[in-house]
Amino acid sequence: MMSKHTLTLSELLKYDDIVIQCHDNPDADALASGFALRWFFEKKGKEARFIYRGSKKIRKSNLVIMVNELEIPVCYEPNYSHKPELLITVDSQYGQRNITMTPAETIAVIDHHQVTEKLPALSEVRSNMGSCATIIWDMIREEGLDISQEPNLQTALYYGLYSDTNRFAELSNPLDRDMVESLRIRESVVKLMNNSNISMAELEITGRAIIGYDYFDSDKCMILQAEPCDPNILGVISDFSLETENVDVCVAYYVTPEEVKFSVRSCVREVHANELAGFIAENIGGGGGHMYKAGGVIHPEKLPEHDPDDLKKNVSSLIKERLLAYYDRYEIIYASTQEADITGMRRYGKIPVEMGCVRLTDMYPVGSLVDVRTMEGDIQVKIEEDTYLMIGIEGEVYPIDRKKMERSYRFLDHPYTHEFEYEPSIKLTLGGERKAVIPYAKAVISTGQSYIYARPVDKYIKVFTKWDEENYYSGEPGDYLAVREEDLTDIYRIRKDLFPRLYKEEPLN
Numbered sequence: 001m002m003s004k005h006t007l008t009l010s011e012l013l014k015y016d017d018i019v020i021q022c023h024d025n026p027d028a029d030a031l032a033s034g035f036a037l038r039w040f041f042e043k044k045g046k047e048a049r050f051i052y053r054g055s056k057k058i059r060k061s062n063l064v065i066m067v068n069e070l071e072i073p074v075c076y077e078p079n080y081s082h083k084p085e086l087l088i089t090v091d092s093q094y095g096q097r098n099i100t101m102t103p104a105e106t107i108a109v110i111d112h113h114q115v116t117e118k119l120p121a122l123s124e125v126r127s128n129m130g131s132c133a134t135i136i137w138d139m140i141r142e143e144g145l146d147i148s149q150e151p152n153l154q155t156a157l158y159y160g161l162y163s164d165t166n167r168f169a170e171l172s173n174p175l176d177r178d179m180v181e182s183l184r185i186r187e188s189v190v191k192l193m194n195n196s197n198i199s200m201a202e203l204e205i206t207g208r209a210i211i212g213y214d215y216f217d218s219d220k221c222m223i224l225q226a227e228p229c230d231p232n233i234l235g236v237i238s239d240f241s242l243e244t245e246n247v248d249v250c251v252a253y254y255v256t257p258e259e260v261k262f263s264v265r266s267c268v269r270e271v272h273a274n275e276l277a278g279f280i281a282e283n284i285g286g287g288g289g290h291m292y293k294a295g296g297v298i299h300p301e302k303l304p305e306h307d308p309d310d311l312k313k314n315v316s317s318l319i320k321e322r323l324l325a326y327y328d329r330y331e332i333i334y335a336s337t338q339e340a341d342i343t344g345m346r347r348y349g350k351i352p353v354e355m356g357c358v359r360l361t362d363m364y365p366v367g368s369l370v371d372v373r374t375m376e377g378d379i380q381v382k383i384e385e386d387t388y389l390m391i392g393i394e395g396e397v398y399p400i401d402r403k404k405m406e407r408s409y410r411f412l413d414h415p416y417t418h419e420f421e422y423e424p425s426i427k428l429t430l431g432g433e434r435k436a437v438i439p440y441a442k443a444v445i446s447t448g449q450s451y452i453y454a455r456p457v458d459k460y461i462k463v464f465t466k467w468d469e470e471n472y473y474s475g476e477p478g479d480y481l482a483v484r485e486e487d488l489t490d491i492y493r494i495r496k497d498l499f500p501r502l503y504k505e506e507p508l509n
């Protein structure tokens with residue numbers, strides 16, 4: 001079970017006696033989430049209480065600053081005995097170990113972690129989101145409320161996501177990025193919190209982790225194990241260690257009985273940190289982020305060998321095995337330097353399917369540098385007179401030049417309309433308002449004039465296309481390696497689930 005995604009905030013307004021509870025030992029995201037939710041109820045004329053429990057009062061200095069400076073109305077209630085009509089847990093799930101159980105008549109859950117408990121009917125869990133703050137921000141937006149006059153609330157939401165994604169480095173969901181862009185924050189408070197981020201004890205943890213490094217010559221990578229700490233410290237450790245000569249990739253992690261957190265850093269284009277993070281946590285947790293910085297979590301109970309007494313040892317050998325397996329796994333193909341070897345490939349023609357096509361000069365002037373936001377991350381495109389953007393059948397976008405486009409597609413008379421899970425959008429790299437691309441798109445259909453050679457691959461591949469030397473596309477066994485008949489250096493990858501929908505075999509000519 002990944003996510004559950006059904007609740008609206010207005011459904012919660014039929015209750016009167018409302019308590020919001022975040023997990024024990026709250027972090028910035030937990031505080032921001034409760035704060036935002038309480039603000040929502042206040043706007044709707046309901047007074048909700050925001051509490052946290054557990055054995056420890058907030059002590060970490062950045063969080064003390066956050067509560068005081070942003071005036072977060074949160075109460076520490078270790079011995080809470082009132083049984084509310086509605087209890088909403090934020091940034092955690094009712095029944096989980098990290099949140100003291102508070103009896104209530106009705107329970108609701110808003111969270112961004114993996115689902116581990118049976119969820120109540122009133123639940124909004126989006127496990128792919130960088131922070132719980134983002135979910136509540138989105139839900140408030142869906143209710144039509146405007147937070148632009150609330151500097152403290154905006155700053156809290158920002159800092160919640162910032163902390164949960166290691167200073168945005170491990171951010172992976174486009175909605176998270178949308179929130180960051182929309183917020184106006186109190187910079188001075190963020191600065192203050194940032195400069196009180198590490199305690200003396202954590203400084204020492206950093207030092208000990210670095211001294212105990214494990215280095216693998218063959219792949220120039222390093223693993224560092226830290227004692228349990230604020231996950232942000234893992235980012236500090238891996239960022240710093242990556243600066244070492246002959247270290248291209250770093251993984252820093254800590255182990256607790258509840259969870260294993262890790263940070264991944266890469267400074268080489270052949271290893272995308274987000275992909276490696278996903279690989280390390282495959283089937284046992286989750287990972288993601290950016291090309292060069294990423295992170296993730298492993299759930300100990302999902303480990304193949306789960307022996308609580310030997311947890312540290314199991315985790316350390318698992319991370320090492322997976323890191324080294326990752327390197328063995330891929331064949332790397334550089335399109336810009338080599339013509340594809342088409343031996344063993346078959347010839348295919350494109351099945352006519354409707355797609356969207358945007359002439360980018362309809363959106364921005366020639367010469368503009370734009371960031372195109374997609375499900376898979378941001379790509380940067382320089383707009384030339386004849387640069388077009390194609391929108392594929394799953395909402396994936398890619399640039400194409402006019403000649404190639406005209407050879408392969410023809411325009412249809414009806415407008416292009418389509419809905420995707422995440423709408424592709426675009427903005428100037430230098431800043432400015434984000435524009436959705438679909439309203440600018442025209443419907444096109446492939447003419448069947450374009451042919452490719454392709455073959456399914458039997459191993460994992462990374463393809464650097466000629467369009468983007470910095471960025472590769474990964475393929476797994478069964479995916480197709482393809483090359484355009486008229487340009488044997490235009491090599492790319494086509495996912496196995498899409499291939500039969502897009503191509504049919506043609507005789508060789």
Ligand SMILES: [Mn+2]
Pocket residue numbers: 029030091112131132164
């Ligand atoms: Mn969180």
